[in-house]
Amino acid sequence: MxxxxxxxxxxxxxxxxxxxxxxxxxxxxxxxxxxxxxxxxxxxxxxxxxxxxxxxxxxxxxxxxxxxxxxxxxxxxADPGTPTWFLDVERLQHQAAEIRQFQLGWLPGLLQTEDYARLALRAGDLSLSTTGLQQAVNARLKRQELLWGENPPLLFVVLEEGVLCRPIGGRDIMTRQLDQLLSAAGHAHITVQVLPMNAGPHPGLDGTFQLLRLPRRETFLALESRVSADADDDADHVNEYTQVFEDLRALALAPQESADLIRKARGDLQ
Missing domain, CATH: 1.10.260.40 (lambda repressor-like DNA-binding domains)
Structure with missing residues (x-):
């Protein structure tokens, strides 16, 4: 045949x-x-x-x-729900030994629940069909599997406190999302820090970014917008954002204090 x-x-x-x-x-x-x-x-x-x-x-x-x-x-x-402009970043995420991510408006896609991801993706593209939206959700959930494999990357996340307070989808969806965030933060390879609102002006206000370090030590900077995600290995750019990330970590609460603040945000939903 x-x-x-x-x-x-x-x-x-x-x-x-x-x-x-x-x-x-x-x-x-x-x-x-x-x-x-x-x-x-x-x-x-x-x-x-x-x-x-x-x-x-x-x-x-x-x-x-x-x-x-x-x-x-x-x-x-690629999964049919992954936009072509995100493919390079997705490939680097799967190869990375370490991912450092700052989030300004949403929780990281790697840590989102299905319901939260659906609302985030719908807000990002109102033109998505029902089928297209489900494909995008499935692709995001599948991408999360890289965190739970045999040799997962180290994940360091800094997110603004406002991300916790924004009631995406209402009380039930947000409660489940914060529960999942706390569960993920309880694993040794995942560190979540919250940047409190009273931190004042900070270098992350320019927007969300992530740094992806490959096993051979090469690091890429990924800057993502609604319609593009550029993977940049320019040494000057990578070094600048590496310093920005360390500055944000220094301004953020320690992991345990951050977990306490996430629990408080969860309690405020009740």
Whole structure:
């Protein structure tokens, strides 16, 4: 029985073939530079096998593409609810050994309940269809799984006190959300600190950001808006925001005091 190519895999495979041809390399020659057999490479180019991220990285190195194949593979493997402009950040989150995140308006997507996420995503894009909204919610919940795997990244979160006080969805939804936040903060690899309202002006007022440190120590800065999320590895930018994050941590309450404030916010909902 002939195996039909998957459209998303075929698109990746065709680009790999184009890049290989541009480098004047046969499948055998390219395979010798990788941990991939010629037969497997042929299957990937024909779109009947998906390309794993580790193979994509090898292809990018061998063909000197600047990461093009890995980006294409990320898009091909993405959940339908993940916007294309967020794919680079999502990929870095999955690779990260440490995530440092400052939140100004919402709780972090990695720590949101399903109901809270649905309301946050709806507020972010009023044009989403019912199906599109559910796909976006599912994609966000699936992304949270990276925190609960075998080797989860360290997660450091600083959030403004106002995030706790804003009654998203009413008492019941917000109560469940704060319960989940407290539960997450009780795990050794997750640290949550709250920046109190009386801290006054602070360097985080410019907006939400996250720093993603990869296992090889390379760090990316991610600045996200309603319609874009840029992953920046410029050393000056990363260093500046690293200092900003440390300044925010210094202004924020300690983890235990932060947990007490979250409990108070929960109690005020009753």
């Amino acid at each position: 002939q195996i039909k190519p998957k459209p998303e895999w075929l698109k990746v495979g065709q680009e790999i073939r184009r890049l290989r041809s541009a480098n004047r390399m046969s499948q055998d020659q390219l395979s010798q530079l990788m941990t991939l057999s010629p037969a497997m490479l042929s299957s990937i180019e024909r779109g009947i096998r998906g390309c794993k991220p580790e193979f994509a990285e090898e292809l990018d190195t061998a063909l000197q593409t600047g990461g093009r194949v890995l980006r294409l593979v990320g898009k091909a493997n």
